[in-house]
Amino acid sequence: MTKIALLDGGLGQEISKRSTKDTHPLWSIKVMLDTPDVVSDVHRDFIEAGAKVICLNTYAATPTRMERDGYGDRFEDAHRIAIQLAKSAAEDADVQIAGCLPPLVASYVSDVSKNYDDSLAEYRRVVDQQKDSVDLFLIETMSNIAEASAALDAARESGKPVYVGLTLSDDLSDTLRSGERLEDAIAALIPKKPDGIMLNCSIPEAITKAMPKLAGAGVRFGGYANGFTSIDTLMPGGTVDSLDARKDLTPEAYADFALQWVDAGATIIGGCCEVGPAHIKYLADRLSEQGHSITDLG
Numbered sequence: 001m002t003k004i005a006l007l008d009g010g011l012g013q014e015i016s017k018r019s020t021k022d023t024h025p026l027w028s029i030k031v032m033l034d035t036p037d038v039v040s041d042v043h044r045d046f047i048e049a050g051a052k053v054i055c056l057n058t059y060a061a062t063p064t065r066m067e068r069d070g071y072g073d074r075f076e077d078a079h080r081i082a083i084q085l086a087k088s089a090a091e092d093a094d095v096q097i098a099g100c101l102p103p104l105v106a107s108y109v110s111d112v113s114k115n116y117d118d119s120l121a122e123y124r125r126v127v128d129q130q131k132d133s134v135d136l137f138l139i140e141t142m143s144n145i146a147e148a149s150a151a152l153d154a155a156r157e158s159g160k161p162v163y164v165g166l167t168l169s170d171d172l173s174d175t176l177r178s179g180e181r182l183e184d185a186i187a188a189l190i191p192k193k194p195d196g197i198m199l200n201c202s203i204p205e206a207i208t209k210a211m212p213k214l215a216g217a218g219v220r221f222g223g224y225a226n227g228f229t230s231i232d233t234l235m236p237g238g239t240v241d242s243l244d245a246r247k248d249l250t251p252e253a254y255a256d257f258a259l260q261w262v263d264a265g266a267t268i269i270g271g272c273c274e275v276g277p278a279h280i281k282y283l284a285d286r287l288s289e290q291g292h293s294i295t296d297l298g
Contacts (some may be wrong), residue, residue: 004262004287005297007053007098007138007224007270008046009280015042015057017276025069026060029078033071036085042277043089049277050284051270052095052296055138056130057082059102063122064114079129087133096296099130099137099160101151107201108167110144110178119150124157131158136297140165141201141272143177145188152192161297163268164189165200165224174210182210186217196220196297201272203228204249204257211264222268223261225254227275245274251282258283259290268297 012028018038019031032039039057046054060066061078071078086097104122105112114122127137137155139162142148148164155162166185169175174182189197197219199207204225214221227249258269269287271279284294 001291001293002262002267003293003295005053005222005268006051006280006284006287006294007268008043008051008055009049009224009271009275009277010226010273011042011046011055011057012059013273014045014276015039018042026065026071028057029060029066029071029074032057032081032085033074033078036081039082039085040089043086045277046280047089047093047095049281050294051280052294053098053136053138053270054086054090054095055098055140056086056100056134058100058126058130059140061126062102062104063125064104065106076129079126083130083133094296096135096298097133098297099127099134099155101126101137101139101155103141103143103147107141108143108177110147110176113144113147116146116150119147120154123151123154127154127158131160134160136161136163136195138163138165141167143167145176145178145180145185148185149188149192152189152194156192161195163196163198163297164194165198168199168202168206168210170203170206172206172209174206174213182213186213190217190219194219196222196268198268199223199225201226204254208257208260211261211266215265220267222266222270223258224268224270224272225257225275226273227254228273249274251279254279255283255286259286262287262292 207223
């Protein structure tokens with residue numbers, strides 16, 4: 001029997017689906033500020049589905065993004081509210097709350113990322129808002145080595161466990177969105193002692209192909225894929241309206257991919273954009289049926 005840490009799914013995308021408001025570059029933050037119950041409900045649905053780790057709704061709440069999109073004065077408010085909502089949803093539930101360190105400027109587009117020093121300074125601001133209220137940090141959707149390194153260094157200063165998620169090109173080339181080789185990213189990050197390395201917010205086929213490279217890294221590893229047909233049309237400051245969801249990535253199909261990762265040795269599994277509570281519930285059931293024990297990242 002293998003212990004599998006089960007993360008939640010695509011929080012921001014699920015919030016967007018449930019909101020009646022027009023999408024916005026800071027869609028998940030704007031919904032949270034206007035209708036916080038939507039966020040609470042999504043957290044609770046992922047917990048009821050079987051997730052043992054839920055992530056703060058702060059993926060878009062970086063200083064750079066909030067300044068760019070007109071919410072710079074709400075940076076601290078956004079983190080405070082996100083923490084309150086996650087804690088409320090997790091009350092009386094056996095789950096961990098993860099802090100979120102996302103790309104500072106935009107997802108997938110490595111060319112707009114800041115340099116290491118500027119990234120480190122900004123990540124320290126985000127970590128400072130979250131560190132006293134979370135059990136661990138998830139660094140998510142890192143498209144290049146420099147930004148991933150800065151996020152990892154900032155998070156390690158908190159003394160909390162830190163897990164890094166790298167996003168891969170969808171062409172099955174085993175490269176980050178920057179074009180840097182996955183092997184080089186692993187080699188750069190391992191000396192910084194992450195508690196785990198995952199592949200996230202990429203098509204599941206790309207994660208399956210690359211998983212053996214993580215298996216040889218000597219660190220706990222896993223994956224959580226997205227369900228987009230392509231991310232090519234999403235530009236910095238754009239909205240998710242420009243992206244289409246795959247119609248073939250049913251809960252059953254997603255679980256088939258995730259179980260391939262488990263077979264490769266992965267012990268951290270979850271979902272990213274377009275992977276909802278139904279996917280996590282079906283995955284939890286499949287894992288249990290195969291004799292795995294579902295746990296948190298403790």
